[in-house]
Amino acid sequence: MKLIYCSTGKKLSYILYLLLAYFLMIMWSPAHGQVPRSLQVGDRLPGVRLSGVMNHTSSTVSLSDFRGKVLILDFWASWCGPCIKMIPVLDSLQRQFDGKVQIFSVTKESEQQIRSFYLKYLRRNPQRITVPGVAADTVVSRLFDFNAVPHYVWVDPSGTVRAITGMEELTEANLSAMISGKVPSMTQKTDEQRIPYSAFYPLMLDGNGGDGSGMLYHSLLSRYTPGLGFGHSILRDSTSHFRITVKNCERAWFFKIAYSNAGILFNETNTIFQVRDKGRLTSSLVGGPYERWLQDGNGFCYELAVPLEKEKLAFELMQKDLRLFFPEYISAVETRDTTCLALRRISTSRALASTGGKTLLDLGPYEWKVSNATIKQIIRRLNYFQRLDKIVIDQTGYQGKFDMLLTAGYSDLKALNAELGKYGFALEPVQAPIQVLVIRDNDQP
Secondary structure (H helix, E strand, C coil): CCCCCCCCCCCCCHHHHHHHHHHHHHHHCHHHCCCCCCCCCCCECCCCEEECCECCCCCEEEHHHHCCCEEEEEECCCCCHHHHHHHHHHHHHHHHCECCEEEEEECCCCHHHHHHHHHHHHHHCCCCCCCCEECCCCCHHHHCCCCCCCEEEEECCCCEEEEEECHHHCCHHHHHHHHCCCCCCCCCCCCCCCCCCCCCCCCCCCCCCCCCCCEEECCCEEECCCCCCCEEEEEECCCCEEEEEEEEECHHHHHHHHCCCCCCCCCHHHEEEECCCHHHCCCCCCHHHHHHHHHHHHCEEEEEEEEHHHHHHHHHHHHHHHHHHCCCEEEEEEEEEEEEEEEEECCCCCCCCCCCCCCEEEECCCCEEEEEECHHHHHHHHHHCCCCCCCEEEECCCCCCEEEEECCCCCCHHHHHHHHHCCCEEEEEEEEEEEEEEEEECCCC
């Protein structure tokens, strides 16, 4: 971005000009620690100029060009699942309210990354993307304080910020209200401030991930801890312990992790809930509503650390902890006939080979890149990230490492099979006995 200063119309002396330039440099340069306050609801959006604008009649625009319309700033990323889900929603809303609303996408990813993503996306979703936006942004993102996407800023036709929300508020009704001059009642998005955390040190000890005020038990179990983030880790840490750590997860994830100790990864595709109220164990909510559901007594943090020589006992100890802290449930691993997707070798006409080097497993929705990997590694990755709606099993009989490049991914099974066929593989539905995790109410037989 170029900063444009208006002339006063008077000639300044050379010395005065230098002093003015120095003053402006101090005011604008972050090197002097001048961090501008992030914009809040009620603030006026500055008319900063942006270059490299995509999907627009002009490659250079000013945010003030959109005055007279409701402006929605859409902060997003190509790796963000909810952001991708919102692409057709935003496109539909832009078409519906064209001339009255302008949706403008902003991402910190490079233009090359975004254009590459769009090409892959449009191969599976052929409608034209009408929402303009910028990539490699270093300007607009700095105007607002957020650490999670998607993130939406609502600006009224006069250029005043009226709301900052998550994806659930971006509806036809709310946009119609804004167009009519009203500010609809919407849940404001307030990202939690991140706090220091390292997976290689004990959780909540010496300020690592919080002060421990929510601790209930040591192993340990605590309530939802704002700012800690989400997820889990299983590792040998810096204190010579084997450590299982779970951060702000739902009850169901605790059971899935506790029983994934024999090379089996349990997820939605191989977990069976035989309970009256599944909503206490897991939720289909996403984004802000899911986070609030976790905060409302459904999210917990847990850590179990054992000496390395007791590593083999860790998962059994975690299962005992679950029986102690969630006694309303019983759980077990059972073998059941289940509809699966079997990866099979349907042809050996093409020799499989690897160029060696580092193993790469990039199994995206629209493209797969595999380098120096085994079938076992591919299937483990698919099942771990739940890329397909059924558990995948190996019926290839192939043990070697190989390279593979597919121009399709898990978003389209038919197209994926067409690409797999070039390498002599196919994913086919089969009925097979597999191990599943069963969670029951404790009063059931």
